[in-house]
Amino acid sequence: MSILKRRPSMTLAQALLVLGLSAAPALAQDTAAPAPQPSGQPAFVPQTVTYASAADAAAAAQKFAEEARSTYPKGSANIDQALWTQAASAAEAAVLAEPDNAGYLKLRAQIYTEVGFWRQAEVGWAAYFKAVPAVPGSREAQQAGQAQYNLGYSAYVRNQPDLAARYFAECLKFDPQSAQCAGWAARTALEGGDYARAQTLYAQAVALTPADKTLAYFRGLAQKAADYGPAATGAFSRAYAELDAGRKDRALEGFQAAARSAPNFAEAWRQAGRLALDMGNAQAALEAYQGAIALPTADATDRFNLALAQEGAQFGLDAVRTFRAAYGRYTAGDKVAAESGFQQATVQNPAYAKAWAWLGRTRYEAKNYAGAAEAYGRAVALDPGDKSSAYYLRLAQQGK
Structure with a gap:
């Protein structure tokens, strides 16, 4: 009964x-x-x-x-x-x-x-x-591991790293082939300063999912983490999680904190710079790329983005991006589209002398001398030292 x-x-x-x-x-x-x-x-x-x-x-x-x-x-x-x-x-x-x-x-x-x-x-x-008794890797064990993984992630987002690490470790006991548990166990080890364990776990995760670029990225970071220290590494890892969750403001703060904690942390500067540009924050991008460019690992991309941030801080990123896109069309031979782009840049920021100068150039080459004179005139007024614009202004005014 x-x-x-x-x-x-x-x-x-x-x-x-x-x-x-x-x-x-x-x-x-x-x-x-x-x-x-x-x-x-x-x-x-x-x-x-x-x-x-x-x-x-x-x-x-x-x-x-x-x-x-x-x-x-x-x-x-x-x-x-x-x-x-x-x-x-x-x-x-x-x-x-x-x-x-x-x-x-x-x-x-x-x-x-x-x-x-x-x-x-x-x-x-x-x-x-x-x-x-559980059989690791069995269907039932995988389901139990799924529960441990979700509890671990919940603890992680509540900023309980030790508890999260224990849940992820339990997940791997149930399901040793779980790349997500190996990856998150690696992340908690990385943030906790256990770099040797983090490298081992990232290697395990990458072996399970070789195409996962994020895991490969963090595996490389774990190999260099000792150069940056736990404070910077932890801040960087947390910032990456914030970015994955779509919380860009918090992610930017985290990348900035990581870079300031370890000024030799080139990737922290770069991530802060890329995110700041994406968010339209030229000043934050400028600070980030100044940090990146000061390191021996600086490359052409860092220099390009620094110039973008510098110009964006002065004229606004929207206007600068519009100008650069128009310049790309010009060099590709599409001068009609380029003219439209340069004009749009001048609307976005009427004080953008370079945009006026290039608007004048496209009009001059199209033999629109009146329009060219107008554009070159604005360029010279904004930048009296622009001798090229002054020269072509005179030619445009003469209609030749």
Whole structure:
């Protein structure tokens, strides 16, 4: 006779309290200390349901799960969806009735994994693996690793690196072929100053996904991290994560902090400069590329971007970019498009003498002498020392 049959008056919620599976996430044994509920995952409140037997409860859980998969959009599974709530509640009832039944334990863990309820998934897999020892790399172990990975990432974004590192390490125990866990375990090691371990883990991650340029990039960074120190390396890595998440302002601050902490950190200066240019912050870009250009590793790209930042700080990045695009069209032979671009640059910043000068040149070459005289006149007024513009201004005024 099942537990539920013998105790018909006990609600599922009451029974869960007896087992320590209340609405608050339970502690998983033999795993890293659990983190608070990850953001975006409300506490699960099981429905009050009763079933004649554990088998009936398990069958109901499977039925509700199948209905949920066919009802809700693919990839949207969530514990708040009614059918998934019913599936999880029924699975809990099955486990409550027969707590040593491996099939029911796995069913419950799989449901929590599918809906992304990672704290309860961790608890569920821990219970299942007590009944059936984990086989690293098996389908079940991979699902348990998925829960550990998500808990680790949640801890990482809450700035709990030690806890995150433990979760990622647990993930690798379950799923040694998980490139994402190897990569994030490497990142936490890198930020923690354990450069040897970071290099080993990045090598493992790169071997698993050779085409992942980000992993290869950070593998190279780990090899040079000792030259920059943990403060700069940690700030850089965090900034990269902020950039991945789309938080550009915070990412820029992080790259700047890394570069200022270790002025020899060329890639920190470059990342700050590239991001600042992308954000239209010419002054920040100027500071960044001045830092990069001062190092022996400075290259032609650094010099090009420094010039862009310098000119952008004076005339505005939009106008400078428009001018450079127009110049590219001019050198390609499309002088009509170039003229239009140079004119647009003068509209974006009427004080941009060079744009006026090149607008004059395209008009002069098209024998539009009146238009050329107007443009060259503005260029000379803004930059009296521009002898070339003064010369062609006289020619344009003479119509020759």
